[in-house]
Amino acid sequence: MRAIIFNEHSPSLEVYQYTEDMVVPEPGPEQVLIEVHYAAINRLDNWVRHGWKGLNLDFPHIPCSDFSGVIVKTGERVENWQPGQRVTANPLMWHGEDRFILRGEHNLSPTWHILGENIRGACAEYVAVPARNLIAIPEDYDMRKAAAASLVYVTAWHSLMVAGDLRATEKVLIVGAGGGVNTASIQISKLAGAEVFVIASDAKKAERAREQGADWVHDRSTEDNWSKAVYLATGKEGVDVVVDNVGEATWQKSLRCLRNGGRLLTVGGTSGYNAVVPVNMMFGKHLRIIGSTMGSQFDYRTVMTQVFRGTLDPVIDRVFPMQEFRAAMERMLANEHFGKILLQVKK
Ligand SMILES: NC(=O)c1ccc[n+]([C@@H]2O[C@H](COP(=O)([O-])OP(=O)(O)OC[C@H]3O[C@@H](n4cnc5c(N)ncnc54)[C@H](OP(=O)(O)O)[C@@H]3O)[C@@H](O)[C@H]2O)c1
Incomplete structure:
Protein backbone atom coordinates (compact mmCIF):
# COMPACT_ATOMS: atom_id res chain seq x y z
CA MET A 1 0.00 0.00 0.00
CA ARG A 2 0.98 3.66 -0.33
CA ALA A 3 2.39 5.24 2.83
CA ILE A 4 4.79 7.82 4.26
CA ILE A 5 7.46 6.02 6.27
CA PHE A 6 10.76 6.59 8.06
CA ASN A 7 13.32 3.99 9.13
CA GLU A 8 15.33 5.88 11.76
CA HIS A 9 14.99 8.79 14.20
CA SER A 10 16.45 12.02 12.91
CA PRO A 11 16.13 15.81 13.29
CA SER A 12 16.07 15.93 9.47
CA LEU A 13 12.89 15.78 7.41
CA GLU A 14 14.92 13.92 4.76
CA VAL A 15 14.15 10.60 6.50
CA TYR A 16 10.49 10.73 5.37
CA GLN A 17 9.95 8.58 2.28
CA TYR A 18 6.94 7.92 0.09
CA THR A 19 6.51 4.21 -0.66
CA GLU A 20 3.97 2.01 -2.42
CA ASP A 21 5.33 -1.17 -0.85
CA MET A 22 3.97 -1.29 2.70
CA VAL A 23 1.93 -4.37 3.55
CA VAL A 24 -1.77 -3.67 4.24
CA PRO A 25 -2.33 -4.24 8.00
CA GLU A 26 -4.62 -7.11 9.00
CA PRO A 27 -7.29 -5.92 11.50
CA GLY A 28 -7.27 -7.78 14.84
CA PRO A 29 -10.50 -9.42 16.14
CA GLU A 30 -11.69 -6.13 17.71
CA GLN A 31 -10.31 -3.81 15.03
CA VAL A 32 -11.52 -2.40 11.73
CA LEU A 33 -9.49 -1.73 8.59
CA ILE A 34 -10.07 1.74 7.14
CA GLU A 35 -9.27 3.14 3.70
CA VAL A 36 -7.84 6.55 4.58
CA HIS A 37 -9.08 9.62 2.68
CA TYR A 38 -7.26 12.38 4.58
CA ALA A 39 -4.66 12.42 7.37
CA ALA A 40 -3.57 15.44 9.46
CA ILE A 41 -0.18 16.28 10.96
CA ASN A 42 0.48 17.35 14.53
CA ARG A 43 3.55 18.60 16.41
CA LEU A 44 3.67 15.09 17.84
CA ASP A 45 4.84 13.81 14.44
CA ASN A 46 7.89 16.04 14.74
CA TRP A 47 8.75 14.81 18.25
CA VAL A 48 8.30 11.16 17.14
CA ARG A 49 10.68 11.61 14.19
CA HIS A 50 13.27 13.05 16.60
CA GLY A 51 12.60 10.20 19.06
CA TRP A 52 13.16 10.06 22.85
CA LYS A 53 14.45 7.58 25.44
CA GLY A 54 11.90 4.81 25.86
CA LEU A 55 10.22 5.27 22.49
CA ASN A 56 10.89 1.94 20.77
CA LEU A 57 9.33 1.97 17.33
CA ASP A 58 8.79 -0.98 15.04
CA PHE A 59 10.41 0.53 11.92
CA PRO A 60 9.40 1.46 9.31
CA HIS A 61 7.17 3.87 11.21
CA ILE A 62 4.16 5.64 9.65
CA PRO A 63 3.30 9.15 11.00
CA CYS A 64 -0.09 10.79 11.71
CA SER A 65 -2.60 10.34 14.52
CA ASP A 66 -5.56 11.89 12.69
CA PHE A 67 -7.51 10.61 9.70
CA SER A 68 -10.90 10.28 8.03
CA GLY A 69 -11.82 7.30 5.89
CA VAL A 70 -14.18 4.45 5.08
CA ILE A 71 -14.31 1.00 6.74
CA VAL A 72 -13.32 -1.78 4.32
CA LYS A 73 -13.10 -4.75 6.69
CA THR A 74 -14.13 -5.61 10.26
CA GLY A 75 -12.48 -8.02 12.75
CA GLU A 76 -14.41 -11.14 13.76
CA ARG A 77 -15.58 -9.79 17.14
CA VAL A 78 -16.64 -6.35 15.83
CA GLU A 79 -20.36 -5.64 16.02
CA ASN A 80 -22.24 -2.48 14.99
CA TRP A 81 -19.71 -1.34 12.36
CA GLN A 82 -19.92 -2.27 8.66
CA PRO A 83 -17.80 -1.81 5.55
CA GLY A 84 -18.76 1.39 3.73
CA GLN A 85 -19.23 3.51 6.91
CA ARG A 86 -17.36 6.84 7.04
CA VAL A 87 -15.37 7.11 10.26
CA THR A 88 -12.67 8.85 12.24
CA ALA A 89 -11.25 7.82 15.64
CA ASN A 90 -9.90 8.95 18.98
CA PRO A 91 -6.11 8.52 18.48
CA LEU A 92 -5.72 7.71 22.22
CA MET A 93 -5.66 3.94 22.71
CA TRP A 94 -5.44 1.67 25.75
CA HIS A 95 -5.24 -1.99 26.83
CA GLY A 96 -7.02 -4.06 29.46
CA GLU A 97 -9.21 -2.82 32.31
CA ASP A 98 -7.19 -0.99 34.97
CA ARG A 99 -8.98 1.24 37.51
CA PHE A 100 -8.60 4.35 35.31
CA ILE A 101 -10.17 2.62 32.31
CA LEU A 102 -13.00 1.31 34.51
CA ARG A 103 -13.61 4.92 35.65
CA GLY A 104 -13.62 6.11 32.00
CA GLU A 105 -10.33 7.99 32.50
CA HIS A 106 -8.57 6.37 29.54
CA ASN A 107 -5.92 9.09 29.31
CA LEU A 108 -4.78 8.33 32.90
CA SER A 109 -4.28 4.59 32.25
CA PRO A 110 -0.62 3.52 32.39
CA THR A 111 -1.35 1.69 29.11
CA TRP A 112 -2.31 4.77 27.05
CA HIS A 113 -0.62 5.17 23.70
CA ILE A 114 -1.31 7.20 20.58
CA LEU A 115 -1.83 6.24 16.95
CA GLY A 116 1.22 7.46 15.02
CA GLU A 117 3.27 7.83 18.23
CA ASN A 118 4.07 4.37 19.62
CA ILE A 119 2.31 2.46 16.82
CA ARG A 120 2.11 2.96 13.05
CA GLY A 121 -0.11 5.88 12.11
CA ALA A 122 -2.59 6.96 9.47
CA CYS A 123 -0.56 8.56 6.67
CA ALA A 124 -1.14 5.41 4.62
CA GLU A 125 -3.70 3.97 2.23
CA TYR A 126 -5.05 1.77 5.05
CA VAL A 127 -4.99 1.91 8.85
CA ALA A 128 -6.27 -0.63 11.41
CA VAL A 129 -7.75 0.77 14.67
CA PRO A 130 -9.81 -0.63 17.58
CA ALA A 131 -13.54 -0.42 16.79
CA ARG A 132 -14.20 1.07 20.26
CA ASN A 133 -12.22 4.20 19.26
CA LEU A 134 -14.40 4.96 16.21
CA ILE A 135 -16.97 7.63 15.64
CA ALA A 136 -19.19 7.79 12.53
CA ILE A 137 -18.85 10.84 10.29
CA PRO A 138 -22.32 12.19 9.33
CA GLU A 139 -23.18 11.82 5.63
CA ASP A 140 -23.00 15.50 4.73
CA TYR A 141 -19.90 16.31 6.85
CA ASP A 142 -16.64 17.38 5.12
CA MET A 143 -14.07 14.52 5.26
CA ARG A 144 -11.23 17.08 5.48
CA LYS A 145 -12.65 18.69 8.63
CA ALA A 146 -13.31 15.22 10.09
CA ALA A 147 -9.61 14.38 9.63
CA ALA A 148 -8.51 17.70 11.15
CA ALA A 149 -10.43 17.51 14.40
CA SER A 150 -9.68 14.47 16.56
CA LEU A 151 -6.36 14.98 18.37
CA VAL A 152 -6.46 18.71 18.99
CA TYR A 153 -10.15 18.95 19.88
CA VAL A 154 -10.12 16.05 22.35
CA THR A 155 -6.97 17.51 23.95
CA ALA A 156 -8.31 21.07 24.19
CA TRP A 157 -11.73 19.85 25.42
CA HIS A 158 -10.25 17.71 28.19
CA SER A 159 -7.79 20.42 29.24
CA LEU A 160 -10.31 23.28 29.35
CA MET A 161 -13.60 21.62 30.27
CA VAL A 162 -12.56 18.60 32.38
CA ALA A 163 -9.12 19.23 33.91
CA GLY A 164 -9.47 23.04 33.83
CA ASP A 165 -13.16 23.20 34.87
CA LEU A 166 -13.76 26.32 32.74
CA ARG A 167 -16.87 28.31 33.71
CA ALA A 168 -19.03 30.74 31.70
CA THR A 169 -17.91 34.39 31.96
CA GLU A 170 -14.36 33.42 33.00
CA LYS A 171 -11.52 35.20 31.19
CA VAL A 172 -9.25 32.82 29.21
CA LEU A 173 -5.91 33.86 27.71
CA ILE A 174 -4.66 31.65 24.84
CA VAL A 175 -0.94 31.97 24.07
CA GLY A 176 -0.70 31.60 20.28
CA ALA A 177 -3.42 32.11 17.70
CA GLY A 178 -3.22 29.66 14.82
CA GLY A 179 -1.97 26.39 16.32
CA GLY A 180 -4.11 23.29 16.21
CA VAL A 181 -4.72 23.21 19.97
CA ASN A 182 -5.05 26.99 20.14
CA THR A 183 -7.69 27.35 17.39
CA ALA A 184 -9.67 24.55 19.08
CA SER A 185 -9.21 26.29 22.46
CA ILE A 186 -10.51 29.62 21.14
CA GLN A 187 -13.67 27.94 19.83
CA ILE A 188 -14.25 25.73 22.90
CA SER A 189 -13.76 28.68 25.29
CA LYS A 190 -16.27 30.77 23.35
CA LEU A 191 -18.74 27.87 23.30
CA ALA A 192 -18.36 27.61 27.09
CA GLY A 193 -19.29 31.28 27.46
CA ALA A 194 -15.82 32.56 28.37
CA GLU A 195 -14.26 35.88 27.37
CA VAL A 196 -11.29 35.02 25.13
CA PHE A 197 -7.94 36.83 25.02
CA VAL A 198 -5.35 35.73 22.42
CA ILE A 199 -1.63 36.43 21.89
CA ALA A 200 -0.93 36.20 18.12
CA SER A 201 2.49 36.16 16.47
CA ASP A 202 1.59 38.63 13.70
CA ALA A 203 -1.16 40.94 12.43
CA LYS A 204 -2.59 38.41 9.98
CA LYS A 205 -2.94 35.72 12.63
CA ALA A 206 -4.40 38.33 15.00
CA GLU A 207 -7.11 39.07 12.44
CA ARG A 208 -7.80 35.35 11.93
CA ALA A 209 -8.11 34.88 15.72
CA ARG A 210 -10.75 37.64 15.82
CA GLU A 211 -12.64 35.84 13.04
CA GLN A 212 -12.57 32.73 15.24
CA GLY A 213 -14.36 34.67 17.96
CA ALA A 214 -11.55 36.04 20.14
CA ASP A 215 -12.74 39.09 22.12
CA TRP A 216 -9.31 40.70 22.64
CA VAL A 217 -6.19 40.00 20.57
CA HIS A 218 -2.62 41.19 21.05
CA ASP A 219 -0.14 41.11 18.13
CA ARG A 220 3.16 40.22 19.84
CA SER A 221 5.22 41.34 16.82
CA THR A 222 4.37 44.94 17.81
CA GLU A 223 4.99 44.54 21.59
CA ASP A 224 6.41 41.37 23.14
CA ASN A 225 5.68 42.44 26.74
CA TRP A 226 2.17 41.08 26.47
CA SER A 227 1.65 40.29 30.15
CA LYS A 228 1.44 44.03 30.82
CA ALA A 229 -1.07 44.45 27.98
CA VAL A 230 -3.22 41.62 29.41
CA TYR A 231 -2.99 43.09 32.94
CA LEU A 232 -4.22 46.47 31.67
CA ALA A 233 -6.93 44.90 29.47
CA THR A 234 -8.37 43.07 32.50
CA GLY A 235 -8.61 46.18 34.69
CA LYS A 236 -5.34 45.24 36.50
CA GLU A 237 -6.88 41.98 37.76
CA GLY A 238 -5.53 39.29 35.39
CA VAL A 239 -7.26 36.38 33.68
CA ASP A 240 -8.84 33.33 35.33
CA VAL A 241 -7.20 30.80 33.00
CA VAL A 242 -4.16 30.74 30.69
CA VAL A 243 -3.83 28.11 27.96
CA ASP A 244 -0.06 27.82 27.41
CA ASN A 245 1.36 24.97 25.34
CA VAL A 246 4.40 27.03 24.29
CA GLY A 247 6.28 26.34 27.56
CA GLU A 248 9.76 27.65 28.30
CA ALA A 249 9.50 30.84 26.18
CA THR A 250 6.21 32.04 27.66
CA TRP A 251 5.39 30.51 31.06
CA GLN A 252 6.73 33.40 33.14
CA LYS A 253 4.63 35.90 31.20
CA SER A 254 1.64 33.56 31.38
CA LEU A 255 1.94 33.22 35.17
CA ARG A 256 2.10 37.03 35.48
CA CYS A 257 -1.18 37.29 33.52
CA LEU A 258 -3.14 35.20 36.03
CA ARG A 259 -5.42 36.72 38.67
CA ASN A 260 -5.12 35.57 42.28
CA GLY A 261 -6.34 31.95 42.33
CA GLY A 262 -5.89 31.61 38.56
CA ARG A 263 -4.91 28.43 36.75
CA LEU A 264 -2.42 27.71 33.97
CA LEU A 265 -3.43 24.85 31.68
CA THR A 266 -0.71 23.02 29.78
CA VAL A 267 -0.67 20.16 27.27
CA GLY A 268 2.72 20.85 25.70
CA GLY A 269 5.94 22.82 25.58
CA THR A 270 6.70 23.62 21.94
CA SER A 271 9.55 26.01 22.81
CA GLY A 272 11.10 23.78 25.51
CA TYR A 273 10.21 22.03 28.77
CA ASN A 274 12.48 23.81 31.27
CA ALA A 275 10.26 26.75 32.16
CA VAL A 276 11.07 28.77 35.28
CA VAL A 277 8.24 28.91 37.83
CA PRO A 278 8.79 31.59 40.52
CA VAL A 279 7.67 29.83 43.69
CA ASN A 280 6.72 33.10 45.40
CA MET A 281 4.32 33.84 42.56
CA MET A 282 2.74 30.39 42.98
CA PHE A 283 1.91 30.78 46.67
CA GLY A 284 1.58 34.56 46.73
CA LYS A 285 -1.09 34.49 44.00
CA HIS A 286 -2.63 31.08 44.94
CA LEU A 287 -1.90 29.74 41.43
CA ARG A 288 -2.49 26.24 40.07
CA ILE A 289 -0.73 24.56 37.14
CA ILE A 290 -2.87 21.85 35.55
CA GLY A 291 -1.30 19.50 33.01
CA SER A 292 -3.14 16.94 30.92
CA THR A 293 -2.78 14.81 27.81
CA MET A 294 -5.43 13.89 25.24
CA GLY A 295 -8.85 12.88 26.66
CA SER A 296 -11.12 9.95 27.48
CA GLN A 297 -13.38 8.24 24.97
CA PHE A 298 -16.29 10.12 26.60
CA ASP A 299 -14.48 13.46 26.10
CA TYR A 300 -13.85 12.46 22.48
CA ARG A 301 -17.53 11.63 21.82
CA THR A 302 -18.63 14.84 23.55
CA VAL A 303 -16.37 17.16 21.59
CA MET A 304 -16.85 15.40 18.24
CA THR A 305 -20.63 15.72 18.65
CA GLN A 306 -20.11 19.50 18.78
CA VAL A 307 -17.78 19.31 15.77
CA PHE A 308 -20.32 17.39 13.69
CA ARG A 309 -23.11 19.80 14.75
CA GLY A 310 -20.98 22.69 13.53
CA THR A 311 -20.84 24.43 16.93
CA LEU A 312 -17.09 23.77 16.78
CA ASP A 313 -15.58 24.20 13.31
CA PRO A 314 -12.06 22.84 12.56
CA VAL A 315 -9.92 25.33 10.65
CA ILE A 316 -8.15 23.87 7.61
CA ASP A 317 -4.88 25.62 6.79
CA ARG A 318 -3.84 23.70 3.66
CA VAL A 319 -4.21 20.28 2.05
CA PHE A 320 -1.05 18.72 0.57
CA PRO A 321 -0.88 15.55 -1.59
CA MET A 322 0.57 12.83 0.68
CA GLN A 323 3.72 12.67 -1.45
CA GLU A 324 4.46 16.25 -0.29
CA PHE A 325 4.61 15.23 3.38
CA ARG A 326 7.96 16.96 3.91
CA ALA A 327 6.60 20.28 2.60
CA ALA A 328 3.62 19.94 4.95
CA MET A 329 5.96 19.41 7.93
CA GLU A 330 8.17 22.32 6.86
CA ARG A 331 5.13 24.61 6.87
CA MET A 332 4.20 23.56 10.40
CA LEU A 333 7.76 23.85 11.72
CA ALA A 334 8.09 27.35 10.19
CA ASN A 335 4.91 28.28 12.13
CA GLU A 336 3.31 29.55 8.91
CA HIS A 337 0.03 27.73 9.42
CA PHE A 338 -3.31 28.86 10.83
CA VAL A 345 -4.21 10.16 0.89
CA LYS A 346 -6.99 8.74 -1.33
CA LYS A 347 -6.32 9.44 -5.02
N1 LIG B 1 -0.42 16.47 25.59
C1 LIG B 1 -1.24 16.36 24.56
O1 LIG B 1 -2.21 15.60 24.58
C2 LIG B 1 -1.01 17.22 23.36
C3 LIG B 1 -1.95 17.23 22.33
C4 LIG B 1 -1.74 18.11 21.27
C5 LIG B 1 -0.62 18.92 21.25
N2 LIG B 1 0.28 18.85 22.26
C6 LIG B 1 1.46 19.73 22.28
O2 LIG B 1 0.99 21.07 22.34
C7 LIG B 1 1.83 21.91 21.57
C8 LIG B 1 1.00 22.64 20.52
O3 LIG B 1 0.50 21.71 19.59
P1 LIG B 1 -0.19 22.21 18.24
O4 LIG B 1 -0.49 20.98 17.44
O5 LIG B 1 -1.30 23.14 18.54
O6 LIG B 1 1.04 23.00 17.59
P2 LIG B 1 1.07 24.08 16.46
O7 LIG B 1 -0.13 23.90 15.57
O8 LIG B 1 2.39 24.04 15.83
O9 LIG B 1 0.88 25.47 17.25
C9 LIG B 1 1.93 26.12 17.90
C10 LIG B 1 1.35 27.36 18.58
O10 LIG B 1 2.34 27.89 19.43
C11 LIG B 1 2.34 29.31 19.30
N3 LIG B 1 3.70 29.79 19.61
C12 LIG B 1 4.88 29.23 19.27
N4 LIG B 1 5.90 29.94 19.80
C13 LIG B 1 5.34 30.98 20.49
C14 LIG B 1 5.87 32.05 21.27
N5 LIG B 1 7.18 32.22 21.46
N6 LIG B 1 4.99 32.91 21.83
C15 LIG B 1 3.66 32.76 21.66
N7 LIG B 1 3.10 31.75 20.93
C16 LIG B 1 3.94 30.88 20.35
C17 LIG B 1 1.93 29.57 17.86
O11 LIG B 1 1.37 30.87 17.83
P3 LIG B 1 0.84 31.64 16.49
O12 LIG B 1 -0.24 30.77 15.92
O13 LIG B 1 0.32 32.93 16.99
O14 LIG B 1 2.01 31.74 15.56
C18 LIG B 1 0.92 28.46 17.63
O15 LIG B 1 -0.38 28.89 17.97
C19 LIG B 1 2.91 21.00 20.98
O16 LIG B 1 4.05 21.09 21.78
C20 LIG B 1 2.29 19.63 21.02
O17 LIG B 1 3.23 18.60 21.08
C21 LIG B 1 0.10 18.01 23.31
Missing part, protein backbone atom coordinates in the same frame (compact mmCIF):
# COMPACT_ATOMS: atom_id res chain seq x y z
CA GLY A 339 -5.31 25.73 11.66
CA LYS A 340 -4.65 22.17 10.59
CA ILE A 341 -2.37 20.92 7.80
CA LEU A 342 -3.81 17.90 5.96
CA LEU A 343 -2.54 15.22 3.59
CA GLN A 344 -4.76 13.93 0.83
